[in-house]
């Protein structure tokens with residue numbers, strides 16, 4: 001009978017002991033790389049880097065919902081037809097529908113706190129997407145303009161945000 005000499009090996013990194021008194025505390029670094037595809041929504045993120053807000057709409061003439069969607073949907077939530085793209089004409093002016101001050105952001109939020117999270121209505125949209133106000137103090141009904149992080153883009157939805165707009 002053959003014996004299996006293969007042993008289980010520790011393949012991690014040895015932790016660093018920070019202190020032993022009054023109790024042992026170790027430093028145990030944990031990181032992960034999250035690999036994520038934007039799939040059929042890739043044009044939205046490419047658009048942000050180019051200073052363009054792209055929305056999707058349902059091309060099915062018999063669909064009950066033909067308004068624009070931001071965040072975009074790859075397929076129509078109402079009839080499941082593959083959506084088409086439309087670029088919103090700049091400047092994109094919206095109206096603050098709701099807001100909240102974020103004092104303690106969740107893990108992974110890469111904005112300095114506190115910041116104003118704003119829900120913004122824009123003409124032609126079926127949705128009231130969330131984003132953030134770059135500067136200023138929001139009020140309900142306040143006009144805001146979409147701006148874009150075209151220099152050093154994050155390649156995430158943080159590449160667009162709103163700023164106060166005066167007509």
Ligand SMILES: [Zn+2]
Nearest residue numbers: 058063076079
């Ligand atoms: Zn549809």
